[in-house]
Amino acid sequence: MARQFVLATITLAALSSLSSAPAFAQGHMGTPKEQKACSRDASRFCRKELGNDMAVQGCLQANRAKLSRACSKVFESHGM
Numbered sequence: 001m002a003r004q005f006v007l008a009t010i011t012l013a014a015l016s017s018l019s020s021a022p023a024f025a026q027g028h029m030g031t032p033k034e035q036k037a038c039s040r041d042a043s044r045f046c047r048k049e050l051g052n053d054m055a056v057q058g059c060l061q062a063n064r065a066k067l068s069r070a071c072s073k074v075f076e077s078h079g080m
Contacts, residue, residue, distance in 0.1 A: 037070035 038060065042050065045066065046059035060067065061080065 034074050037068070037074050041067050041071045 041060060041063070042056055045063040046056045049055035049059045060071070061075070064072065064075070067075070
């Protein structure tokens with residue numbers, strides 16, 4: 001459960017670069033490097049799920065074989 005929360009936070013942080021600045025103020029965090037690593041993949045594969053971090057996480061996991069190397073490494077670094 002804790003890993004899912006961490007990954008959801010990272011995923012949402014990655015997506016926050018696609019949304020407005022107030023998303024950061026709402027506690028969506030992650031390193032800038034992690035955000036950059038997955039934002040393009042989230043936009044490409046999970047556009048209709050944007051705004052629902054758990055759905056985006058599931059979408060990215062479902063598209064794991066198609067993810068960029070950088071985004072895949074984010075998932076791997078969190079044991080996913």
